Amino acid sequence: MTTEVDEESYASKGDQTTPLDVCQSCDESDVKDVISDNDSADYSTLVDVFLEENPLDGPLDARLGHYSCKFVTNIPPSSDDNDTSNPRLYFDLGLRHFFAYQHEEAYRFFLACLTLEPDCAFAHGMVALCHCPNYNFRGDAYYESTDHPEEEATIFSEAGENGEDNAVMRRMYPSQQVAAKHAFFAMEKINELKKRHLQANHRTDGSIPHETTKRSSQMISDIEIEILSAISIHASQPGIHPNLAEGTVGRPYADALRRVHERFPEDAEVSYFFAESLMVLNAWNFYEYPTGRPLSKDVEEIECVLERAFQLHPRHAGICHLYVHLSEMSSHPEKALSACQALRTDFPDAGHLIHTPTHIDVLLGDYESCVDYNHHAILADLKIMRRSPDTAGTESFYFGYVVHNFHMLVYGAILGGMESIAMEKAIELNQYLTEDLFINNPDLAIYLESYSALDIHIMVRFGRWKEILQVSFPRYPLLMLFRSASLHYARGLALANTGEIDQAIIEANLYDELRLNPSAEKRILHNNKVSALLAVDAPMLRGEIAYFSGKYDEAFPLLRHAVKLQDGLNYDEPWGKMQPLRHPLGGLLCDQGRYEEAEQVFREDLKLHPKNPWGLAGLIICLEGQLTLAQGSCCSKCSEDEITVAGREMKDILLEVKSLRHALAEQRKSKYADSFDITAPCACCKKML
Template identity: 25%
Template sequence: MGISRTLLIGIALAAAAPVVQAQEAGDGEILALGVVDFPNSGAAEAQAPFQRGLALLHSFEFDHAEKAFQEAQKIDPDFAMAYWGEALTKSYSLWDWEDPAAANAILAKLAATPEGRAAKAGTERERAYLAALDVQFGEGTEQERDDAYILVMADIQRRWPDDVDAAAFHALAILAAEHEGRDVAAYMRSAAILEEVFPAHPDHPGVLHYMIHSYDDPDHAPLGLRAARRYGKVAPGAAHALHMNSHIFVALGMWPETVDANHASVLASDREAAAEGKTKTWCGHAHSWLVYGYLQSGEDAKAREYIDGCWMRAMEQIAAQPGDGKLEGRLALGSAFYVQMMDAADTGTWKVPEDLPWRRLKADYRLHDAYGRLLAAYHADDATAAATSASDVKAFGAEVLGAMDEAKRAGEGREVEVVLAQAKGISALATGNSDAALEALREAVAIELAMPVHYGPPVIAKPSLEILGEVLTGLGCKDEAAEVFAQAARRTPGRKAVLAGLAASGT
């Protein structure tokens, strides 16, 4: 077969084809997914679904990318790169999830061995891409495979320097290997690769997407603003692309832009759900960031609508699993507690359904509930409620930590330790022991500051610096409070509580 090249700008199948990830707007308009141009030896008839799948893959629309690659395989059963693309949908590289067994099963559909797959690849470049997956989904620990995959993708980029996808996947591989949190040097290496190819490929979804990820911390976010303002316009057919811009907007405290980006993403998800005969979506990644944007913008009623909607969806899922056994599967409960804790941190509101089946829930949810009640009590200056909820935080926090392995203790365990220290400090404050309160809150700050910087809304719903600054202000230590809030402003620019704290401390 001859090598085909396809330029994808809002490419679509025939009118009878199913809608792909909000690609078709409510009025029938076909929305773009970005520009990809991946040379390959597949049949010309299979190029449209293949290139669409690649564009969706770069925007982390994994389920829809999988369907597109499978469609290309049906048209051309020997289309090697269509199996390569489908296998990559089993690696949510930046979301810390992968299924190597499923990926290898997909590759086995093409041929049972690496040699057999190489024989079906039409070019040396295609053989290199296929061999890279034998590394990514091969033997070794996840970290060992990730490190080796970086080297393989670097070699592919070196051998085919004009291949923008090689550059994009190389940059993504660097980001994906950072399992212990953000390493600035690694993120800047990724950014450097992308910056080099951006001028010639300003509409490539992978270049824009991974550039935003490379820059989405407060120190580097200004460098990502260009990509953030562009990505949603280039790929409005991908709901995740519409959301991704807010990684930069949140890091810069740009709340109207955060709301607009995530509202657009939620609407795209709603259109997709409607096309599949489903009801409005209430929970999810973009929905949570939308709630955060609303709260920081002072639009509490709009935030509450999505919080209540997410609880409704969570309770529907619980009702669908009757009995006394532990609840299983991906539940909306996680999102519901997440947005509810945001509300507790910002407004002091803690409102969960009275009929939650606590006996069927893992201890993590009990800890979320206790911490949310603690934040509400702190907000209301309710000493009795603070003491009760702090005691619950201590008990459930210990249970959650006890169930963690060593690796989790070094990661998520640190978040629990912050919450435990905050509870100790707020409890001491409620009893009038200001010295003990400050000591515990400073401990919480120290633990939190030692954690890797995380993109998006704060990992701890109420950052420790804010509580410490507010307590210092209340005790009349305004100079020290001003220093604490200035530090908080650098970590979480534009947060309402930080701006209020700066004003109250006289800054």
């Protein structure tokens, strides 16, 4: 996903430009002009004007911690976060936004740093990284959508005959070409600084000053040079074919950073850059389920790097963030809880960092925290949306993270049985994801339209069959493909559950027409294609129609196939489907008295979704149903000790049921629990607690 930003040329703004203006409106050719003509730049004027324009009222007041990267040269350290005359302020703010995954906002702060200190080569490298692949945006999705060859021409172009051709440009973010140019600028600056250093430390006659003579500083550190050299590899081939990117730039970048890490193993930034470079190459594919076996040697190396880095830097935003992502796919996600705590408390305006720990909450069955902290993340992101609408508004790249917070909140609320808060946030999200937004920005539909159906999935989860049948279809079904298909799916379920089988079949046919449309292959919902998600629900819908038609032998194979397809989706957080399909499968098995089969279904569900009230209710129904059958088959003189179910004594099963009921009651104590009473694993089931 790319966003266009209007940027007036720095030269046209004259003395009215401030460092913050530059970070929000300059283009890369202007930065080059500043670099090549720094002697004539009136930086004091820029700073004076900036100070007059309430400097702490804009992005500078973001509460993103106080972290500062110490090894960066040519920008003096500052103990005052309000010292707007110091380029260090802008660099550190850029770095904090970078670790918060607010990359577009971050790169503008790095540009602002460069207006005050053009010799900060590392700021160029960070601009390049802001435009490069990252853990959440890499591979085909990145390389196919960020190749803007027109950028290469405009970066170095001269004004036309009328002198105004480049006064206003349309800038794209992210851009491989911008990344490449800033990586080039960084290497160019390294060479310039080395040359200056050599000249400063040698006499005009070529002799070297005596040891007792004071020499010039190094001007750029070895660690900077090595990191920037690695970044130059990463960004060296704009326009590269996606199939070639890993072998040509991705893997060599990681290899280069490995060498840097071998030399500087305790540095936080080096550890972060190296770990992320390997994680990008193995994104969302770290461990085998359920064994927890690492899927590659890269994963073993990532573990070693992050485990050590986390011990050394337990509150570093970037390292904590990556540590959570690594841990969530491991056999022990709980090991990331201390990293989660740091992210939640140290960076109150970093929406994505507040959100990320909820990946762990869901895996541990803490659905209240999932809802709670995604709510806090949404509030934090609303601040940056208001503050910087061009880098965080609905047409920005970052808005995808905002939407993800809503998605995760609704998912946690659905799984935790919290209907009211789920629907409240789904409706709030749909105020952004309007049909008009996608009409005006059709490219956004590829990534964001699939989030517009959350309200429909909530109604399915809570069995709101009447309400589903009252929902209107979008004006343009193909534009709103996922919402339209989800509505056909929901209508089919509603009609099947209310006995309107013929109408349900019509909806299923319409659903298939939409899901098989070629555009579904191009749409995604985070880590999964929309076509794959819709394929899961096809046998689910047909299975329920068959079930309510009395065709049980046809229904259960279809429902089991839907579960198998759901299990085969790419790892995602939240999971690709809003409702675990083991719930209707297990519930309908219970309705047919097939309790032992259903028990295995719900036990597997509770491994995947610990403590979820739907699975707990289903397992209780299974066990109590088996007990009832066992008691009915025994003579009246049998004692509890003599009654067994599948080899287990009755008293043991009663103890488990008591424990399960307690767990269910504890879940329903959540502050977000409402009047909806979970008495069955699915709204399609007749057997209840």
